[in-house]
Amino acid sequence: MRLKALLAIFLSIGLALILNQKIGDVPPLGKFLNPFTGFWKNAESLTSKEHQSFTVKKIKNSVEVFYDDQHIPHITAEDDYDLYFAQGYITAKDRLWQMDFQTRYASGRLAEVVGAKAIPLDRYQRRMGMMFGAKNMLAESMKDPISRLILEAYADGVNAYIASLSPADYPLEFKLMDYAPEPWQPINSALLLKLMSATLAGSTDELYMTNVLKTHGKEVADNLFPNYPVREDPVIPRGTPWSFTPVTGAKATADQLDTRQQKVSSSSMSLIDQNTLLTGDKEEGLGSNNWAISSARSSTGYPMLANDPHLSLTLPSIWYQIQLQPPHTNSCGVSIPGAPCVIIGFNERIAWGVTNVGSDVLDWYQITFKDEKRDFYLVDDQWKKTVKKIEKINVRSGTAVFDTVYYTHHGPISVDAEPLDNENNLTSKIPRGAALKWVAHLPSNDLRTFYELNRAKNYDDYRKALLFFTAPAQNFVFADNQNNIAITPNGYFPLKSPEHGKFILDGKYSENDWSDRIPAEQNPSVKNPPRGFVSSANQSPVDESYPYYLNWEFAPYDRGHRINERLTKLEHATVDSLRLLQLDNRSVLADEILDTLISAIQSAVSLTGADREVLTLLGDWNHCYEAKSIAATIFERWYQKIESELWGKWFDKKTAKMRYPNRDRTVALLLDEPNSVWYGAQKSDDIDARATLLTKALREAIQELKEKHGTFGKNWEWGTVNKRQVLHLANIDGLGSAKFPVNGAGRTVNAIREKSGPSWRMIVALGERPKAYGILPGGSSGNPGSRYYDNQLKDWIQGGLKELLFLTDEEGDANDRIVSKITLLN
Amino acid sequence: MKMFIVLCVTVFAVQLFLPWWTIIPTSVIISYLFDKQPWKAFVICFLAIYCVWTLYSLYLSYLNGHLLANRITTLFGLPASSFNWIWMALISGMPGGIVAGFAGLSAQYLKKAF
Numbered sequence: 001m002r003l004k005a006l007l008a009i010f011l012s013i014g015l016a017l018i019l020n021q022k023i024g025d026v027p028p029l030g031k032f033l034n035p036f037t038g039f040w041k042n043a044e045s046l047t048s049k050e051h052q053s054f055t056v057k058k059i060k061n062s063v064e065v066f067y068d069d070q071h072i073p074h075i076t077a078e079d080d081y082d083l084y085f086a087q088g089y090i091t092a093k094d095r096l097w098q099m100d101f102q103t104r105y106a107s108g109r110l111a112e113v114v115g116a117k118a119i120p121l122d123r124y125q126r127r128m129g130m131m132f133g134a135k136n137m138l139a140e141s142m143k144d145p146i147s148r149l150i151l152e153a154y155a156d157g158v159n160a161y162i163a164s165l166s167p168a169d170y171p172l173e174f175k176l177m178d179y180a181p182e183p184w185q186p187i188n189s190a191l192l193l194k195l196m197s198a199t200l201a202g203s204t205d206e207l208y209m210t211n212v213l214k215t216h217g218k219e220v221a222d223n224l225f226p227n228y229p230v231r232e233d234p235v236i237p238r239g240t241p242w243s244f245t246p247v248t249g250a251k252a253t254a255d256q257l258d259t260r261q262q263k264v265s266s267s268s269m270s271l272i273d274q275n276t277l278l279t280g281d282k283e284e285g286l287g288s289n290n291w292a293i294s295s296a297r298s299s300t301g302y303p304m305l306a307n308d309p310h311l312s313l314t315l316p317s318i319w320y321q322i323q324l325q326p327p328h329t330n331s332c333g334v335s336i337p338g339a340p341c342v343i344i345g346f347n348e349r350i351a352w353g354v355t356n357v358g359s360d361v362l363d364w365y366q367i368t369f370k371d372e373k374r375d376f377y378l379v380d381d382q383w384k385k386t387v388k389k390i391e392k393i394n395v396r397s398g399t400a401v402f403d404t405v406y407y408t409h410h411g412p413i414s415v416d417a418e419p420l421d422n423e424n425n426l427t428s429k430i431p432r433g434a435a436l437k438w439v440a441h442l443p444s445n446d447l448r449t450f451y452e453l454n455r456a457k458n459y460d461d462y463r464k465a466l467l468f469f470t471a472p473a474q475n476f477v478f479a480d481n482q483n484n485i486a487i488t489p490n491g492y493f494p495l496k497s498p499e500h501g502k503f504i505l506d507g508k509y510s511e512n513d514w515s516d517r518i519p520a521e522q523n524p525s526v527k528n529p530p531r532g533f534v535s536s537a538n539q540s541p542v543d544e545s546y547p548y549y550l551n552w553e554f555a556p557y558d559r560g561h562r563i564n565e566r567l568t569k570l571e572h573a574t575v576d577s578l579r580l581l582q583l584d585n586r587s588v589l590a591d592e593i594l595d596t597l598i599s600a601i602q603s604a605v606s607l608t609g610a611d612r613e614v615l616t617l618l619g620d621w622n623h624c625y626e627a628k629s630i631a632a633t634i635f636e637r638w639y640q641k642i643e644s645e646l647w648g649k650w651f652d653k654k655t656a657k658m659r660y661p662n663r664d665r666t667v668a669l670l671l672d673e674p675n676s677v678w679y680g681a682q683k684s685d686d687i688d689a690r691a692t693l694l695t696k697a698l699r700e701a702i703q704e705l706k707e708k709h710g711t712f713g714k715n716w717e718w719g720t721v722n723k724r725q726v727l728h729l730a731n732i733d734g735l736g737s738a739k740f741p742v743n744g745a746g747r748t749v750n751a752i753r754e755k756s757g758p759s760w761r762m763i764v765a766l767g768e769r770p771k772a773y774g775i776l777p778g779g780s781s782g783n784p785g786s787r788y789y790d791n792q793l794k795d796w797i798q799g800g801l802k803e804l805l806f807l808t809d810e811e812g813d814a815n816d817r818i819v820s821k822i823t824l825l826n
Numbered sequence: 827m828k829m830f831i832v833l834c835v836t837v838f839a840v841q842l843f844l845p846w847w848t849i850i851p852t853s854v855i856i857s858y859l860f861d862k863q864p865w866k867a868f869v870i871c872f873l874a875i876y877c878v879w880t881l882y883s884l885y886l887s888y889l890n891g892h893l894l895a896n897r898i899t900t901l902f903g904l905p906a907s908s909f910n911w912i913w914m915a916l917i918s919g920m921p922g923g924i925v926a927g928f929a930g931l932s933a934q935y936l937k938k939a940f
Contacts, residue, residue, distance in 0.1 A: 001939035004864075008932030009854070012925050016847045019921045030925065033918040035882040036841040039898055040918070043890035172894075176901075734900030785894030 022178040032175055037168035039175055042785040053823040056160040059085050063824040068805045068817045071780040071788035074323040074332075076812065083326040084150045084340045086824055088157025088184070091320055095337035095782040096161070097171035098316045098729060099188070100181050102338065106191040106198070107131050108393065113179045115396040123403050126391045127414040130198065132407075133441040134190040140443035141190070147448050151186035154340040158184035172784055173730065189339040189447070196336070197440035199311065200356040201472035205553075206364045208659035210503045212651065215658065224661040227498050227552045228544055230668045233561045235475055235489055235536040236524045238543045244522045246547035247495070287538030287555045288355035289582070289749055290477040291563060292485040294532040299572040302766040303479035306578045307344055307353025308758040310751045314729045315736055315790060317778035319344075319760045323807060324454065331454035332772065332806050334760050337782070341450035344762060346772055346806075349481050350456050351764035354474035355536045357489045360496065360551040361439035361471065363514070365410050365507035374406050374413075380510045384409065410437040410507065435507060437514060439492050444470035459484045459527065466490045467520050475536035481766040487534035488525040489541035493518040498549045518548050533567045536560070537749070556663045558588035558747045575773060575801075578763045583799045584749035589663070590623040590635055593670055597638075600674070601694045611695075614702060625745040627719025634716070636745065637705055641697035642670070646678060663747075719743070724752060726777055726793065728784075735784045742797050750799075761801060769808075773801035829860040829867075833874035837926075838882070846922065849875050853926040857933035864934040871930030876923035883918045887911050 019030030032038045059077075063086040066074040073090045077083035092099065104110050108125035110118035125131075141147040162181050174181060213221045288309040298304050311318050319334035324342060333345015344353050369386075370376040376383035387407040394400045406413045413433040445468050452465030462478045466488055469476075473491025478484070494500075494514040505512040524541045526534060538555035566581050598615050601607065607615075614634060621631035646669075647660040660666070669676055670690075679689035709715045719741025728735035744750035744757070751757060762774040777796045781788035795802065805817050813821055833856050840848050853871045862870065887895045895911030904910055 001935050005932045005935035005939055008928045008935055012850055012853075012928035012932060015921075015928065016850060016925045019925065020847065030846055030921045033879070033883075033921055034841070034846040035879055035886055035918065037846060038918075039894065040883050040886045043886045043894040045889040046891050047889070732901060733903075734897040734906075738906065784897050785890060787891070787893060789893075 027176045028178050031178075039172055039785075041168050042172040042175075042783055044781075044783060044786045046787055051821045051823075053825055054164065055825045056085075056089065056157075057826070058156050058160065059824060059826045062826060064812065065090055065822040065824070066807065066813055066815075066818045067820045067822070068815075069819055070321070070792070070802060070805075071786075072321045072323070072805065073780075074325065074805065074807045074818075076325045076807075076809070078327065080146075080149060080326055081153045083324055084153035085157035085160070087322065087324060087335070087340055088154035088159075089161045089824065090157075090822070091322070091335070091337050092158040092161040092184070094780060095316055095320055096158075096181055097173040098782050099158070099184070099192075099338040101173070101730060102195060103188040103191045106195045107134070108391070111393055111395045113177055113396060119393055119395065119401060122393045123391070123401075126393070126403065127405055127412055128198070128202070129405075129407075129412045129414070129436065129438070129441050130191065130194050132412065133194045133197070133438070134187050136441060136443045137190040137193065137446070138187050141445045141447060142186070144445050144448060146451060147445055150340040150447065150451060151189055154189060155184045155186050171782065172735075173732070176732065177730075192336050192338040193446055194440055197438075197472040199472075201359075201361050201439060204362050204364065205659055206501065206504045208653075208657055211656055211658045213503055215656065216650070224665055225502075225552065226665065227502075227549075229540055229554060229557065229662075230664045231557045231561075232540050232543070232554075232664075233557060233564050234539060234543050235487060235534075235541045235560075236526045236543070236546075237529050237531060239545075240526050240529065242522075242546065244519075246522065247516075247519060287358075287559070287751070289535075289537045289559060289563060289751075290353040290355045290475065290487075291533055291535035291567060291578075291581075292351075292477050292479040292487070293567065293570065293573055293578075294485050294528065295483045297532045297567075297570050297573055298765070299574050300765055300767060302481055303483060303485050304573060304575065304578060304763065304765045305346075305351040305353060305477060305479040305485075306582060306761075306763045307355070307477065308582050308761045309344065309353075309355065310753075310756055311759040312756050313724075313726045313759060313777050315726050315778050315784070316729060316782035317759070317776045317780075319776060321774070321776065321780055321804075323805070325807065325809060329455040330806075330809065332804060333762065334774070334776075339447065341447060342454050343450055344760065345454075346764045346766075346770050347454060347456070348769065349458065349766075350453075350462065351479050351766060351770065351772075352453050352456075352462065353477045353762065355477075356538050357473035357475055357491060357541055358538055358551060358554040359473050359489075359491070359493050359541070360501045361473065361492070361494065363410075363437045363501035364434040364504045365408070365437060365512065366504055367408055367413065367433060367435050367507045377408055378508050379409075380508075406433075408435040408507065410435040410513070411441050412436055434504060439471040439473075439494070442470060442492060444492070446470055458482060459486060462486065463488070463525075466523075475538075475541065477534060477536065479764070479766055481768070481770070484528055485534050486525065486527040487536060488523060489536070490520075490523050490525075493523065493548065493550060496549045499552065500549065502552050522548075531568065533564075533570075535563050535567060537563055553662055556747065558663075559749050559751065562586060562588050562749050575763050575765055575771075579761075579773070579799070579801055582750065582758070582761055582763075583743070585625040585743050585745070587623045587625060587632075587635070587745070587748060589639065589667065589747060590621070593667055594618060594621075594623070594635065596671055597642075597694055600688075601691050601698070604688075604691050604695050606695060610702075611698065614698070624743075625718055625748050625750075626743050627717065627741040629718045630712075630716045632718040632745070633705065633721050634701065636718075637701035638698050641701045641704075642666075642694060645693050645697045645700075649680065650678065717741070718745075722754070724754070724757075726790070727755070737790060737793055740797055743799070758796075761796070763801065770806065772804040772806060774804050775801050829856065829862065830870050830874050832856055832859075833871065834878050837875055837878050841878070847925070849922055849926045850929045853929035854933045857930035858937060861937075862934055864931050864938075867930040867934040868927040872923040872927035875926035876919035878919075879922045880915050880919035883915045887915060 059082045061078045063077045075086045108122035111122050290307040292305040320337045322335050323332040331342045331347040333342040368378040389405045391403040414436045448468040449465050456462050470492040475489045478486040495516045537559035539560035540554045625632045651658040679693050723739040725739045726737040744752035746753040764772040775796050776792045779788045779791045857867045892911035895914040899910035900906050
């Protein structure tokens with residue numbers, strides 16, 4: 001009997017121990033399934049609207065937080081500390097897991113919670129110097145009493161919320177992954193801004209471009225990859241005069257760079273080819289739109305402003321809507337969960353928004369080490385010392401892996417083929433790696449820009465606020481209720497001579513280094529241009545008359561051009577006219593080339609009846625990427641096939657690691673160079689190589705569509721072929737959205753792509769008091785068990801907007817859209 | 827029946843404050859206080875904890891409009907459906923039930939051994 005008793009109790013305890021553990025990806029079932037502490041606790045009641053109050057220690061006065069019918073918090077506090085404390089507290093209440101996960105992701109600490117599978121990613125983030133950049137930013141920000149105050153207050157608020165939690169209250173994902181939140185530090189806010197830099201200013205083509213140069217020579221590189229876009233409709237309208245005297249100081253002249261680059265391109269490139277630690281490809285559509293129209297174009301007599309930043313679409317949403325009401329200001333819009341202030345929004349008098357500037361702020365330097373110890377590297381015939389940093393990556397299993405990262409004066413050697421295991425070290429075979437110079441590593445105080453914009457009263461305040469901003473450079477659009485509109489491509493732009501950083505740079509020569517920046521007040525800017533609107537869509541900020549070099553390539557012409565084309569015709573605009581422009585699905589590419597493509601192959605003898613039917617369908621198409629359009633699907637596939645047929649054999653992406661010329665250049669070739677050698681005429685009697693190529697591409701496109709989607713018909717519709725889905729941030733099944741068909745494509749104004757798109761659509765009509773509208777592809781809450789997790793998604797898909805509640809100081813819960821209230825008591 | 831009711835009430839009260847595994851000592855003690863055949867003790871403990879967990883789950887899920895339970899079943903690999911919450915509630919009582927069952931069983935053997 002004793003044996004049986006022992007056996008039974010062992011079984012009971014043993015099972016409990018097993019069910020208390022996460023095994024593989026299965027959560028600890030005992031903990032997870034029990035309704036007292038497990039996931040059921042996160043199933044929020046649909047009807048709970050009660051008013052709550054919590055006592056927190058550090059605030060000076062009580063803070064009131066009103067939630068509206070969209071669960072958007074409106075915070076009223078009496079001073080800055082209390083305000084940002086409350087912002088931290090309230091944001092954590094909705095988004096704690098997202099904040100924790102994103103900072104772990106940024107700092108290379110995911111393996112601690114998800115295990116060994118995250119080691120390569122963690123190693124990558126550390127080798128990109130994410131923490132290095134965040135530390136530099138924090139050190140600089142902490143010198144500024146205001147930035148220090150808001151960062152510390154925010155962290156105190158988050159920590160007060162974390163301290164109030166028992167494990168039963170943890171957000172769902174902590175329970176799924178079986179770990180606990182850790183205290184929040186100001187550096188985490190810096191890491192989140194670094195993450196924005198990584199997303200928006202972290203792409204690089206230098207390796208591909210260097211391989212292009214090496215394979216095809218300078219003439220081809222210049223012709224197919226020109227230093228200013230072939231077609232451009234720049235952010236600052238052409239012909240706007242520059243009212244400053246440019247400084248000089250870009251060290252390397254174009255000629256010097258030329259010879260240096262040739263040297264690098266002929267040196268041992270294989271070392272970089274082997275590598276897997278590369279930053280992402282430039283991704284089209286991962287940009288944004290913004291514009292402001294003057295009172296002359298609007299129906300209200302005041303300016304209007306619109307912004308839709310295109311980022312990864314995830315649940316929880318990237319942005320967190322909030323209104324902040326400290327004394328002397330009242331700002332509203334979206335914030336980054338994990339950082340203080342409103343990032344995109346408006347206050348009583350002004351509105352502002354941002355889109356990314358694709359300036360070249362990330363360069364690679366080929367480093368010549370003295371020997372395999374890599375203690376010294378060569379610069380101007382002198383040996384400079386590297387700084388070694390040992391990165392310890394803790395793994396969930398309790399083990400740790402170590403990685404040595406070498407820092408030069410540029411930045412870390414991100415790229416080398418050294419294995420993680422130092423016993424097997426292959427460094428003898430790899431004497432050199434490339435060092436990363438990146439604007440995201442520079443000391444900066446970017447949050448101060450948003451603190452100032454939140455309080456800005458007029459154009460001058462806006463201009464002053466921008467001086468604090470470093471990275472990722474943004475087109476800051478502005479409108480106020482004193483009838484001003486403006487736009488400023490703004491950030492830290494290194495002073496570069498043309499082509500500086502287009503290819504991998506040789507680190508042996510200090511004249512290749514970044515020396516200084518374009519003076520912040522000489523960053524391009526325009527106020528109240530005669531055309532009555534300002535706009536940006538990630539295209540080149542300037543025309544060729546700007547005295548400084550920013551980059552050789554920007555986002556393609558299409559979106560920017562389309563927006564300007566429509567704004568030029570806009571009169572008596574209402575909020576709805578701007579909404580319809582945000583939803584514009586017209587393909588500028590089709591406008592420009594489709595007729596030429598069709599007529600180029602129309603006369604080809606080899607066309608079959610079926611081919612001609614397809615051409616008729618394309619000819620009748622309205623050039624809009626609507627979910628119901630079959631022509632859109634065919635055109636898109638055809639164009640992709642044209643690009644790969646045209647460039648694939650010359651610029652092999654996979655083995656030779658090259659890239660294709662960009663779309664603008666491709667379009668120019670298709671339209672203006674019908675006899676170009678690049679069509680690859682095989683025989684001398686192949687008189688129309690272009691038509692041959694286009695026909696082949698069309699056939700392949702049709703064949704591929706048939707294979708993937710069956711015979712021609714409804715299942716070829718754009719929305720059916722390209723069903724979209726908003727995935728969970730950690731890609732956990734069930735926590736993302738269902739799949740849905742939707743209008744729009746990466747190259748249209750409504751830039752919805754497979755995984756990215758308008759992460760926030762906002763329109764503000766300025767006036768005595770502003771009236772604003774906005775929508776998220778998700779919701780306010782980060783809890784998958786809340787109805788506010790994705791309650792805005794349906795309207796977002798349909799292109800709707802919701803009026804944003806903008807409380808006045810006195811109003812509080814007297815407003816009938818307020819449904820509940822939280823009071824933080826001191 | 828008496829043991830079942832006593833167990834349900836006690837487990838519910840204890841669980842509101844203490845971690846889930848406290849169902850082990852709770853089941854051992856309550857089972858010890860009653861004279862039952864070992865297999866009956868197993869069944870009663872299993873059913874009591876299973877019922878408390880499942881019914882409380884159902885209650886929370888009802889208040890939530892079953893939003894979360896339907897998501898979690900998708901996470902566990904079931905095709906999406908708006909009735910999946912039923913499965914989630916039915917599974918939820920299992921771990922607690924089995925652990926408590928063996929705990930209750932051990933108490934009866936222990937009693938007989940001394």
